[in-house]
Amino acid sequence: MSDSPLYSCDRVWINARLATMDTAVPALYGALDDHVIGVRSGKIAAIEPMERVAIDRLNGTVIDAGGAWITPGLIDCHTHTVYGGNRAKEIEMRLCGASYEDIARQGGGILATVRATRALDEEQLRRASLPRLRALAAEGVTTVEIKSGYGLTLADELKMLRVARRIADDAPVRISTTLLAAHTVPWEYAGRPDDYIELVCNQIIPAAAAKHLVDAVDLFCERIAFSPEQCARVFAAAQNHGLRVKAHAEQLSNQGGARLAARFSALSADHLEYLDQSGVDALAASGTVAVLLPGAFYFLREPQKPPVDLLRAAGVPIAVASDLNPGTSPLASLRLMLNMACTLFGLTPEESLAGATRHAAQALGLAENLGTLAVGKEADFLVWDIEHPAELACEFGVPRLRQRVFQGRDATV
Numbered sequence: 125m126s127d128s129p130l131y132s133c134d135r136v137w138i139n140a141r142l143a144t145m146d147t148a149v150p151a152l153y154g155a156l157d158d159h160v161i162g163v164r165s166g167k168i169a170a171i172e173p174m175e176r177v178a179i180d181r182l183n184g185t186v187i188d189a190g191g192a193w194i195t196p197g198l199i200d201c202h203t204h205t206v207y208g209g210n211r212a213k214e215i216e217m218r219l220c221g222a223s224y225e226d227i228a229r230q231g232g233g234i235l236a237t238v239r240a241t242r243a244l245d246e247e248q249l250r251r252a253s254l255p256r257l258r259a260l261a262a263e264g265v266t267t268v269e270i271k272s273g274y275g276l277t278l279a280d281e282l283k284m285l286r287v288a289r290r291i292a293d294d295a296p297v298r299i300s301t302t303l304l305a306a307h308t309v310p311w312e313y314a315g316r317p318d319d320y321i322e323l324v325c326n327q328i329i330p331a332a333a334a335k336h337l338v339d340a341v342d343l344f345c346e347r348i349a350f351s352p353e354q355c356a357r358v359f360a361a362a363q364n365h366g367l368r369v370k371a372h373a374e375q376l377s378n379q380g381g382a383r384l385a386a387r388f389s390a391l392s393a394d395h396l397e398y399l400d401q402s403g404v405d406a407l408a409a410s411g412t413v414a415v416l417l418p419g420a421f422y423f424l425r426e427p428q429k430p431p432v433d434l435l436r437a438a439g440v441p442i443a444v445a446s447d448l449n450p451g452t453s454p455l456a457s458l459r460l461m462l463n464m465a466c467t468l469f470g471l472t473p474e475e476s477l478a479g480a481t482r483h484a485a486q487a488l489g490l491a492e493n494l495g496t497l498a499v500g501k502e503a504d505f506l507v508w509d510i511e512h513p514a515e516l517a518c519e520f521g522v523p524r525l526r527q528r529v530f531q532g533r534d535a536t537v
């Protein structure tokens with residue numbers, strides 16, 4: 125007992141119920157009742173049953189959780205948090221009958237946000253984006269992926285990535301940045317998508333990689349965006365620069381984007397409403413995470429759901445994210461997404477929580493350090509005033525977060 129690292133921890137939570145989300149713990153939610161979790165130097169250093177702990181020998185600060193549940197910090201693995209302007213008017217148009225594709229073809233949609241984002245300098249863009257990041261963080265998100273994709277020039281894509289990297293200086297949140305230059309064709313390249321793809325492959329990806337501004341490369345494989353052939357060029361360029369890839373795929377139609385992503389060992393394929401069995405099989409074979417984005421599905425009033433039963437049957441890890449963006453998911457709440465993943469897509473509350481913790485970490489290539497409560501992982505976790513973890517997906521709108529711990533320290537937002 126005296127050898128336990130618990131006795132040299134900086135802080136120890138006792139009388140806790142842990143939803144570890146660790147598959148090594150056989151119970152639903154990886155639940156461990158009546159446990160102790162200890163933190164040292166920002167990492168989880170010990171997890172022990174209460175009965176094995178001599179409380180009077182603990183050296184660090186002792187916090188009595190009083191039977192409260194502790195979960196890993198939530199991870200939003202797909203967001204477009206950094207952007208200028210808003211698209212409320214366009215959403216109004218859509219409600220009056222225009223389709224997403226109609227609006228995109230009229231130069232609205234993503235390009236409207238490109239105009240608004242290019243118009244801001246870095247400080248303005250940071251200030252415009254920070255309230256959204258804080259909203260995510262306040263309800264328990266400790267890691268956020270942020271994509272570029274509203275710059276679409278070398279300078280503006282790098283500007284977005286710098287803002288995404290810097291934005292966390294003002295908030296206790298870990299940021300993972302993704303280059304999404306292949307989001308849509310900017311007006312300078314109208315009718316010349318291959319020339320734009322060349323710019324992405326030969327200038328933007330190399331510059332973002334050289335400046336260490338980017339953790340992964342994403343793209344939009346869709347009729348209104350880029351073809352599988354163009355996407356393959358972007359993936360190849362990313363891999364040449366040592367960057368992992370991911371894709372917006374099968375959102376509005378089946379282009380085979382998920383199969384292509386799997387061929388490049390993608391971290392994730394995201395959206396997937398139109399994914400078919402061959403796409404599911406490809407994701408399963410490559411270990412690629414399926415990221416479901418119920419906010420966009422809901423906002424666009426999509427007629428087709430992602431094939432959750434097929435993904436489950438094939439053992440594809442399923443993550444859930446906000447897709448926070450101005451046009452199709454202006455919803456800065458991962459808790460709401462847990463609820464929607466259950467109500468709209470039929471995930472169980474446990475699957476939805478795994479989707480915002482363990483599988484979200486995997487979708488960012490960070491599963492070694494994040495996503496579960498396990499010894500050696502980063503001490504990002506949440507103490508909740510709930511009676512059961514299912515409440516996190518069932519109830520919405522009531523703040524139940526008692527304590528937000530980031531890198532082992534209290535980090536209320």
Ligand SMILES: [Zn+2]
Binds near residue numbers: 203447
């Ligand atoms: Zn997206």
